[in-house]
Amino acid sequence: MSVESGHDHSHDHTHSRSSADSFFQGPPKTMFMFGVLAGVAGCSILVLAVVAWAIFGGKNLNLGGGTQQVAVQPTPNPADNGQQPTPSPAGPVKPVNEKADHIKGPKNAKVTLIEYSDFQCPFCNRHFATLQDLMKQYPNDVRLVYRHYPLSFHPFAQKLAEGSECANELGGPDAFWKYHDHIFQQMAAGTFTDAAQTVTGAKDVGLNSDKFKTCLDSGKYAALVAQDEQDGQAAGVEGTPGTFVNGKMISGAVPLAQLKAAVDAALKK
Numbered sequence: 015m016s017v018e019s020g021h022d023h024s025h026d027h028t029h030s031r032s033s034a035d036s037f038f039q040g041p042p043k044t045m046f047m048f049g050v051l052a053g054v055a056g057c058s059i060l061v062l063a064v065v066a067w068a069i070f071g072g073k074n075l076n077l078g079g080g081t082q083q084v085a086v087q088p089t090p091n092p093a094d095n096g097q098q099p100t101p102s103p104a105g106p107v108k109p110v111n112e113k114a115d116h117i118k119g120p121k122n123a124k125v126t127l128i129e130y131s132d133f134q135c136p137f138c139n140r141h142f143a144t145l146q147d148l149m150k151q152y153p154n155d156v157r158l159v160y161r162h163y164p165l166s167f168h169p170f171a172q173k174l175a176e177g178s179e180c181a182n183e184l185g186g187p188d189a190f191w192k193y194h195d196h197i198f199q200q201m202a203a204g205t206f207t208d209a210a211q212t213v214t215g216a217k218d219v220g221l222n223s224d225k226f227k228t229c230l231d232s233g234k235y236a237a238l239v240a241q242d243e244q245d246g247q248a249a250g251v252e253g254t255p256g257t258f259v260n261g262k263m264i265s266g267a268v269p270l271a272q273l274k275a276a277v278d279a280a281l282k283k
Contacts, residue, residue, distance in 0.1 A: 104250030107258045110159055116182065116190050119149060119157030125280045128159045128258040130246040133175065133197050134168035134206075137267040141255040142198040144270050148277070156277060160194060162242040163254050170209055173230065175239045177212045180229035184221050192219040 107128055110117070129145070131138045149156060162178075164171035174197055181193035196219050200206035206215075216226035229235075246256060250263055257264045259276040260283075 105248055107249040107261055107263070108245045116160045116178075116187065116194075117157055118160075118191055120154055121157070123155055123157040125152070125156045125260055125277050126159060126258075127156060128161060130161050130163035130242070130251045130254060130256040132162075132164050132168055132171045132254040133178070133194075134171040134201060135165060135254045136201075138255045139198055139202040141257070141267040142195075143202065144267065144273060147270055148273050151274070152277060155281060161246060162239045163246050163251060163256065164239065164243065165254060170206070170212065172236070172239065173209065173212050175242075176233070176235040177216065177226070177230050179235035179238060180226050181216055181219070181221060183229060184216075184225055185219075189219065189221060193221075 110126060110128065112121075127145070127148075129141075131141070145158060149158060162175040164175045178190055178193050178197075182190035185192075193215060196215055197206065200211065200215065213223055213227050213230065217223040249258070250256075251265075253265065255267060257273075259273070260280040262276070262280075264273070264276060
């Protein structure tokens with residue numbers, strides 16, 4: 015198709031056709047401008063229709079084959095008053111039960127540490143060593159109470175907690191603390207790598223491994239362990255270790271100096 019220049023042939027055609035058919039077969043420049051204007055008008059109408067649909071109730075708009083979500087503000091709940099719910103405050107830590115709790119240290123100690131712990135928790139392993147040093151420095155003033163708080167993502171923690179209760183059943187408080195110390199020492203050294211060591215650990219501290227295994231397999235102490243954890247949660251424990259110094263919680267494996275400061279403050283009261 016050639017491009018004409020220097021001569022306008024539009025008048026050769028515009029006066030020869032007076033019908034609608036002649037209009038749509040007009041000169042190229044006229045038809046091009048008409049097409050542009052018609053396209054702009056059509057796009058404007060489409061955009062206005064889309065906006066109107068979005069404003070007056072459209073929620074899912076299919077544009078270009080994809081679904082676009084139009085944000086819709088939720089209807090506020092009058093009971094919320096526009097505020098997020100406030101969590102219930104934690105209550106006091108459960109008092110020490112002289113018969114049921116596992117207690118190390120003098121009965122009449124001025125300071126009681128209640129520790130919620132997990133045998134497989136690496137921070138509890140570190141805290142174990144810190145507490146041992148603390149007890150040596152305050153042999154007459156501090157006692158330790160151990161309670162269970164096994165974390166679900168530690169595969170050995172639950173059965174180790176139950177195992178410590180079996181140790182207590184078979185050998186009393188001394189057996190409990192021997193098992194407790196032995197397991198934490200193994201964990202700290204990185205030598206506890208298999209679930210079978212839950213049972214061999216009992217043998218290592220002088221307990222009958224067959225009786226221990228029977229006790230452990232029965233699951234008889236699972237509920238007791240769960241109750242400890244629930245009591246800890248009610249007192250505000252969210253992770254391990256969680257240690258209460260005369261009722262005031264310290265979260266985490268803190269340095270010895272921080273624990274000593276808390277103990278000294280409690281002793282001055």
